């Protein structure tokens with residue numbers, strides 16, 4: 001049933017974009033960027049799914065999804081697996097924590113594997129300061145390549161994230177945000193169509 005709906009949507013060029021976010025901090029601000037991206041994806045007529053570690057609540061890895069007996073997979077681990085499995089492409093949204101991605105982000109990836117295979121990805125980074133979290137591009141790109149989930153060359157990079165987006169994800173400069181969104185999203189969509197045909 002879900003597979004049929006997905007196939008029908010793909011025929012209509014409607015894709016599932018999953019945004020994977022890594023912050024578990026109580027006062028996190030990167031979630032604003034996530035909301036912005038999800039809203040834009042929906043405005044383009046696609047589906048946006050958010051994998052949020054504060055909602056998914058995956059414990060630090062003990063067993064990968066495939067290592068569980070089918071009847072014993074905890075609901076939260078199963079739910080994320082279903083979302084990833086139904087995805088046509090992934091957008092990873094990450095800050096730098098001491099020049100590295102947040103641990104909860106890496107933890108989500110380590111639970112799964114086949115779900116990412118031969119689907120395109122994109123790395124979007126941000127920071128509270130001026131550098132837009134750009135240093136986590138390299139480790140995240142290496143990991144996505146290892147997951148068989150090739151990262152595209154573009155992304156959206158957001159310095160001073162809490163000044164730029166309000167709590168609902170509305171940008172202070174819509175024209176600027178949209179121009180930067182369109183550059184990477186058009187490219188990601190091109191790969192998404194090719195790899196999901």
Ligand SMILES: Cc1cc2nc3c(=O)[nH]c(=O)nc-3n(C[C@H](O)[C@H](O)[C@H](O)COP(=O)(O)O)c2cc1C
Pocket residue numbers: 023024025027028029030031095096097098099100126127128129131132133
């Ligand atoms: C543990 C930790 C380490 C950080 N390290 C960096 C860093 O290496 N580079 C940087 O630009 N900002 C760094 N910051 C500042 C983050 O850019 C800022 O806190 C951002 O809001 C984190 O994203 P979040 O609010 O979604 O968790 C760090 C923040 C934390 C909490």
